[in-house]
Amino acid sequence: MPRTQIVTVTPAESGQKLLQFLERRLGGVVPRSAVQRWIRKGQVRVDKGRAKPFDRVAVGQAVRIPPYAGESGEPAPLAGPLTIVHKDDRLLAIAKPAGLAVHGGDGIDDSVAARLAASFADADFAPTLAHRLDRDTSGLLLAARTYETLRELNERFASGxxxxxxxxxxxxxxxxxxxxxxxxxxxxxxxxxxxxxxxxxxxxxxxxxxxxxxxxxxxxxxxxxxxxxxxxxxxxxxxxxxxxxxxxxxxxxxxxxxxxxxxxxxxxxxxxxxxxxxxxxxxxxxxxxxxxxxxxxxxxxxxxxxx
Known part of the structure; x- marks a missing residue:
């Protein structure tokens, strides 16, 4: 992200915690520790005011996201697209190849989450992964396309x-x-x-x-x-x-x-x-x-x- 962005909370995103909202908007490209630091230092603003990580965002609010770049000064290019094997109004099923990390982090620029965010950059709700696979494991990953679906999937996975x-x-x-x-x-x-x-x-x-x-x-x-x-x-x-x-x-x-x-x-x-x-x-x-x-x-x- 080469410059500051002002993004508006959509109806599909309303009710999320600020930290979750930012992580989903950024697609896992920015480490959670960096996002938490932004919030703590006031670099993230909600309707021009400071906020806490677990404050809930509401539809129509304007959220300021500061610039972020890797060591090269620009975001790393994505290595390739995602293969979607199922798509409906509520969820996506993704074919994860072996060797691709599910989430980014320190030293990991390319990931399923980053590719997902890039592929659905204009979506009202950034599709969000509901579970993980080891980096070297291939197979199905589920991503929610609405906040309600994400909460349901999280509860289903947690309860077996x-x-x-x-x-x-x-x-x-x-x-x-x-x-x-x-x-x-x-x-x-x-x-x-x-x-x-x-x-x-x-x-x-x-x-x-x-x-x-x-x-x-x-x-x-x-x-x-x-x-x-x-x-x-x-x-x-x-x-x-x-x-x-x-x-x-x-x-x-x-x-x-x-x-x-x-x-x-x-x-x-x-x-x-x-x-x-x-x-x-x-x-x-x-x-x-x-x-x-x-x-x-x-x-x-x-x-x-x-x-």
């Missing part, structure tokens, strides 16, 4: 009422013949920036897995996620001796493949949204395997032993 189904190639022969409950406690450890997640204590992590293709070198799993812990699928599978192929953080180093983890299906209500993985060659997933994976979404959930 969005069905989430992943496909993962893992190393080795998966031993379980039937649907398997993955039940662990996970906690973060290590320094910020290089932290990892380990099993043993911490927050409960729940998922179910079923094997679609069983081989001696690799196996294809469908994983239904019930909780959304950091690196959950990667850690739970690695702790059972079958890390996700291409995972250098929780699996063996030196693998000559990208991370083979893909968010295949999401069901925030109706309909169920799906996105076939972009894998080819020995990693390709057949239509028959994808059909079998979807059956896991409709199967009865197994009882858990702890919470």
């Amino acid at each position: 009422r969005v069905d989430k189904l992943y496909l993962a190639w893992v190393l080795g022969r998966w031993p379980e013949p039937d649907k398997t409950l993955l039940e662990d406690r996970l906690e973060k450890c290590g320094e910020a920036g290089s932290e990892k997640v380990r099993t043993g204590s911490g927050k409960v992590a729940l998922a179910e897995a079923v094997c679609l293709v069983r081989g001696e070198v690799r196996s294809l799993l469908a994983v239904r996620l019930f909780t959304g812990r950091t690196h959950q699928i990667r850690v739970q599978l690695a702790s059972r001796g079958h890390p996700v192929a291409g995972d250098g953080k929780y699996g063996p180093s030196g693998q000559r493949t990208d991370l083979r983890l893909h968010c295949f299906a999401l069901r925030p209500g109706e309909p169920t949204l799906t996105l076939p993985p972009p894998w080819s060659g020995p990693w390709a997933v057949t239509g028959e395997a994808m059909t079998a994976a979807l059956a896991l979404l409709d199967s009865e959930r197994q009882p858990v032993s702890f919470r």
Whole structure:
């Protein structure tokens, strides 16, 4: 953003907290810490007056946004467009490629959020992502097109009422013949920036897995996620001796493949949204395997032993 902007709160944006309003308008290009600093120093003005981060904005208010540029002095060019696989009045479903961050931040100029903001720069409400995927994970991301939809999606994800189904190639022969409950406690450890997640204590992590293709070198799993812990699928599978192929953080180093983890299906209500993985060659997933994976979404959930 090369100069100061004055933006007007639209009816679709009314009722948001100022901090959220700014983050969505900026599309994740500006770090949250910088936005908070603007507000604290009075560089952000609402109807020419100072405001607090959690003040609610109202329709018709004029919000002053100060200039912001990266180290080069200009915003970094976007690397490419977004692929939208579903679009209606309430939400968007986006095909996130592996390697693209969901949100920007220090040292990250290109992201799904930034591309989303650029693609819908004239929208009354800047479409806002309702959840995340790891940078190296591909697959479906949902973005709300209204504030009401965003609040609904946030509540659904928080309460576990969005069905989430992943496909993962893992190393080795998966031993379980039937649907398997993955039940662990996970906690973060290590320094910020290089932290990892380990099993043993911490927050409960729940998922179910079923094997679609069983081989001696690799196996294809469908994983239904019930909780959304950091690196959950990667850690739970690695702790059972079958890390996700291409995972250098929780699996063996030196693998000559990208991370083979893909968010295949999401069901925030109706309909169920799906996105076939972009894998080819020995990693390709057949239509028959994808059909079998979807059956896991409709199967009865197994009882858990702890919470």
